[in-house]
Amino acid sequence: MIRPVTQGRHMATASTTDPHLSHEDGALSAQQIGVARMSHTARLLLQAENLPDPTFDLLSLMCLPVTALWCRVLRFDPTAPDWPDRDRFVVPSTTMLPLLGAMLTLTGNTAHTHTPLEYGRHPAIEVAPGPAGQGVAAAVGMALAEQQSSLRFGRSLVNHRTWVLAQDTDLATGVAMEAAQLAGRFGLDRLAMLVAPPSATQGSEFADSLARFSASGWTVRKVEADNLPAITSALAATLRARKPTLIACLPSASPTSSLGVHLLPEEELTGPWSATARRGASSRRSWLRRFARHRQRAAFEREHLRQRPALFEEDWHRAWQWHMRSTHDTSTQEAGLAGLHALSDILPELVCLTAASAYTAPSAMQEHTGKRTQPATANKLDCNIQEHGMAGLLNGLALHGGLLPCCAASMMTVDRMRSALRMAALMRQKMLYLLTGDGLAMGDGGGGWQPVEQLASLRATPHLAVFRPATPDETFKCWEAALEWQGGPAVLVLCPTQGSTHTVPHAYYGSAARGGYVVSQPEKRQVTLIASGPEVAIALEASHHLAERSIQAAVVSIPCWELFADQPSSYRQKVLGTAGLRVGIEAASGFGWERWLGPEGVFVGMDDFGTSAPANALYERFGITAEAICEKVEHHLFASGAIRGLTPPAPHQPRAHARGP
C-alpha cells in the first residue's frame, strides 16, 4: 500500500484523533454532513452487491470522494442523463461501475433502474470499458471536444467538465501517457481525474505514475480518501485550475471506516431531492432557457443530430474543386487531403487531429509539405508523435457529440492506433481516419515501413469501412461514401504515388459508391483484373498489353470491400464476371483476397515485408508491373487450356507461394 499523505504536522496529529470533526473550526458543515451520510448509504448499497473483497474495499475507499463530487460539483440531471451540457463522468473500467450505479440510485435516476450499466444501453455510461488507458484517452478527447465546442458556441451553451474515475493501472499504460501529454499540450483545464490507489503493493509505481502526469502538464493533488474537508478543497481547487487535474485518493494513515455519521440520509438528501438532482435540474432549466433564444441554436441542434448543413452537396463540390484546382499532384493522397481541407471549410463541426507522420511519410511529397503542414483551419490540432493517444482522443471527440472527428496519420501508424480504432468500431462511433503514405512509396529510407498486412487487418474488423481509392475522382467519391457510412469509423487509405500516364477512364459499369465497379470492359471478357488504389492504373496498363496479345481483360476497381459486400449478389457477379480468370492486384498482403478471386484466382501482391528501395524497384521485386501481370495471366490461361498455340511463357514469379487448397 502506498504511504499515506500527511499534509503537515498539524494535520497528521489531527488525523489520529478525528480528522473530520477537528478540521475547520472543529466541525463539519451541514453540507459536509450530508455528503458523509450519502457516502455511507452508497457504501451500504455496494455492500448489498456481493462484490469480491478487493473490489469492495477499493470502491468503499472511493465512496467519499465520489459522493463529494456528485453532491457538490457534478452537473448532472438524473431526469436527462444525456443532456448535451452535462458534466461527463467517465468510468473506464467495469471494476468501478458499481460505484456509478450507487450514485445513480442515490441521485434518483429512476427511469433506468433496471437497465444494466452497459455502454449503449444505459445513458449515463459515457464510454464502453476497454483496454486499460483507453477510457482515460477518451475522457481527454471529451474535454477537448468541450474546449472546441465552447470556442464556437460560447460558455452560455457549452460549459461543462469531464471527470474520470480511474484506477492506477489506467495511468501506467502508454496510451494514457500519450493522452496525458496531449491534455497538457492542449491545456484542457476542465478535465479532472479521480484515481483510486493500487490495491497491491505497488506504491512506488503509483507515485511514479503521478510524477509522470505531473511532468506532462497536469496538476497532481494527493488527498486522503476519508478526509472530507481535504477532498472538498481539492475539488474546489480543481474548478479554478488552469491545467488538467489528477486527484490521487490515498488510503488514510489512520483509517476511520466509520464517519461518525451513521444515520441514513433523510428523504430530502436522496433521489430527485438530492443536491445533485436539484442542482442538475436547475442548471439544465436555465441552459434550456438560454438555448431557446441562442442565435446559434439551429447550428447546435443540427450538429448534435449529426445532420448536414443546408446546401452541403453544392458547397462540398465547389470547395473540392477549389482545392483541387490549386494542386498539380495526381496522387490520391493529395486529393484526400484536399477533400479534408474542403470539408473543413464547410463543416464547422469537423475537428481534425494530425500526427507528425501524416505529411512527412511520402518522400515524393517533401516539396508539398510546406504548404500542407500549415493548419488550414482553427480546428486542426497537432498531435505530434502521439498517434495512439490521438486515436484515443478521437473516440472521446465522437462520444462527446456535436463534432465530426477526423485524424490524419501515416498508414504504418495504424498498428499503434489499433486498440483505439477497435474501440471506435465497437462503440460504432462515426469518425474519419485519413491514412497517408500507403503503397510502396517510402523510397530508400523505407526499411520496414511498407504497409503489408495492415489493409487485411483493417478489413477484418467489423463495422469499419476501409476505402482505398485509385484516382483523385474516386477519392472524391470515397470521401462522400465515407461521410455516408453510418456503421462506425471510416478509413481512407491514401497513396502518394503519382497517377500513371494511363489515365483511368470513367466507370464503365457501376460506381465507386457501391464499393466496386468496372473501369473498362472488352467485348468478351476472358480475364478480370481486380485492383485497388494505384494498382488500378497498373491493371489498366496490363489490360492494354493483354489486348495486344488478343486476350480480352476487364479492369475492376474495388475501393471498398465493405460496401461491395453489401451490394446485391447480381451486381457483384456482373462486376467480377462469372467466368474466366480473376486476377487480384494490390501492393499488400493477399490475405482475404480469395473472397473475390475464388479458388482458381491469382493474386499479385506482397507476400513479404518490403525493403529499402525506390518504389519502382519494389513494384518490380514483387512482380506488380503490367509486364509481369501479363506473363502471369498468359501462363495461367495456357495452363488451364484457355489459350493455345503459344509457347508456354515462363511466369515471372518472385517466389512460389501456395494459395488456396
Add this chain to the structure above:
Amino acid sequence: MIRPVTQGRHMATASTTDPHLSHEDGALSAQQIGVARMSHTARLLLQAENLPDPTFDLLSLMCLPVTALWCRVLRFDPTAPDWPDRDRFVVPSTTMLPLLGAMLTLTGNTAHTHTPLEYGRHPAIEVAPGPAGQGVAAAVGMALAEQQSSLRFGRSLVNHRTWVLAQDTDLATGVAMEAAQLAGRFGLDRLAMLVAPPSATQGSEFADSLARFSASGWTVRKVEADNLPAITSALAATLRARKPTLIACLPSASPTSSLGVHLLPEEELTGPWSATARRGASSRRSWLRRFARHRQRAAFEREHLRQRPALFEEDWHRAWQWHMRSTHDTSTQEAGLAGLHALSDILPELVCLTAASAYTAPSAMQEHTGKRTQPATANKLDCNIQEHGMAGLLNGLALHGGLLPCCAASMMTVDRMRSALRMAALMRQKMLYLLTGDGLAMGDGGGGWQPVEQLASLRATPHLAVFRPATPDETFKCWEAALEWQGGPAVLVLCPTQGSTHTVPHAYYGSAARGGYVVSQPEKRQVTLIASGPEVAIALEASHHLAERSIQAAVVSIPCWELFADQPSSYRQKVLGTAGLRVGIEAASGFGWERWLGPEGVFVGMDDFGTSAPANALYERFGITAEAICEKVEHHLFASGAIRGLTPPAPHQPRAHARGP
C-alpha cells in the same frame, strides 16, 4: 530550441570564454584532444554525405558525445562486430545512422565498408529502424538480456552495456515510456541512452520527456553537447550508475562550432589503431581466453548457436507429462501454460515476460490463478500492464542472442503489441507469444473483450506462425511446431474453454505438425467441417448429429494456417476433401477463411463484436453450436440439391451476411 543547461554559476561564466580549455586546470588532456580531433573528422565525413541541413546540424551536434563514447568507453571490436560480449550500440532511427557510419569508418570497420547500413546486412546494425520508440524498447530488452545472461554465466563471460543513440521523438511515445518503466523496475543499470535535442521549438516537451524518464526510475543527466569534460564525466558517472541513465545532449549556450583542434587525427588515432579498436581487440582477446577455459563454455556456445540441449526431446516429453499430471483442467490454456512451465524446467535460455493480463483474463481460471501466478522459474519477469513495452523488450531479448524469449499475455492485448510483433516478424526473430483468454470465454464482464479480428490480422502478417490448438494433446504438438518454426515469431492462441464431453480422437489422417489434419472421417465424405481451437469439439459433436440424419461429415482441425499452406497440394486436398460442402467453424471473424472453404463454402463464426454474456450464450448468439451447424449444413445441402426428400429446414442464421462474390 531547449534552454541550454548552465551547471552552476562558475560553469556558466567559464562557458562564455572557452568551455573546453578552461575546465580542469584549464586544458584538455591528451586523450580529450584525441577525442576532439576524431569528432572533427567525423563531422567532415558527415559533411561529405550531402545530408539535409537539419539532419546534418543534429548529427554534427551529436558528434562529440558519440565520439567520446566510442573512443573512451564503448567495447567494440571492429574486426568482430558480432562478438557476443560487445557493447550494444543501438541506433533506432535512420536519421542517426550516418553518425554510426562515420564511427565505423573511423574505427576501422574495413570488412564492411561497402555494405549498406541496413539491419540484416551490416553486422554493426543491432536493430532495424522502426516506429518511434521501438528501438528504445528493444535496447531495454537487450539490457535485460545482458542482466539475465550474466546471472547464468557470470561477469567473466557477460559483461557489456547497451547504449542507445535516440532522438527526442523516441522518448515521447507510449511504447518508450512503458519500456522505460520496465527498465526502471528491472533495475537495468547497464543501459544508457544518449538523446539528441529536438530540432524544432519543442523544448518544453523535451524537458517533460526527461522528467517522465526521471519519474520512471532513470538517472537523467543534461550535458552541453560541445562540452567535452562534461560529456566525459557524464559517461564516467554512467559506468558507476545503479539505474538506467539518460544523457540529454543539449546545444550549448555559446555554441563553439570550432573545437580549437582543427588538425585531422594522425594515423594512430583512426582505423585499427584507434582507441576503440585497440581497446575492443584487447577486451575480446582476454574474453576469448576466459571463454576457452570457462566451465559453461559448451552451454554458452549451444545457446548462441540456438541449438537444443542433448536429450531435449526426452526431457521435454517427461517435463510436459509431469506438469500435465498435476492439472485436471482440459483447456488448451492450461496445457499451453503447462508447456511453458515444462520448457522453463529444461531450457535455461528461456526468458519469459508475463503481463498481468495473461492469467486474469479467463473468469473460469480464477481458482487456478493462485497456483499459476507464482513465478515458476527465476527467468519469469512480471511486466504488469505494460504489454506494448513488454513486446518491445522481447525483440531486444531476441536480438541480443543466446536467449529464447517468450511472453504470456491475453489475446486481446495483441492489438497493443502489434507494432512490436511486426518488428519481430520483419527482423525474423524467433520468439514465442502465448496469448491466453481467446474464444468467447470472458463471461459477463466481457463487453468488448472478445477477440474477433485478431486471429485474421495475425494470420495476415508475413513470417508469423499462429497456432490455435484444439486439445491438450494438440497443444503439445503445436508447442513443438512453434519451437521448430524458424521464420519468425510463433504465436500460440490458447482458450480457457474446458474440453467438451466429446473427447477429440487421435488424428485419422495427417498430423497437427503439418498445420491441419483429419480428426474423423466417415466412409463417404459429403461434408467437411473445418475448425480450430475449442470449435473442433463442436464440429465433432455436429458431425455426430449429422450422422444421425444420414449426412456423412468429416472433421478437420486446422491449428496453423501457415504450416498447412506450406504442405504439398495433394496433402491439403486430401485433408480438406475434393468435393462436397465445406464448413469453416471458428469463434472469430471469417475474414480469410474463403481460402480453405472455396466460393461455395459456409463459415460459422462471428461477424460482429461480442457482448457481455456467459460464453454459452455467446456461442448460441453467433450460432456456433452443433445444432445450429447441423441446420445450416442441411439447409445448404438441400439448396444445392445434394439431399432430397426432406422439408427444407429453416437455417439458424443470426444475421444475413454476404460472403463471396
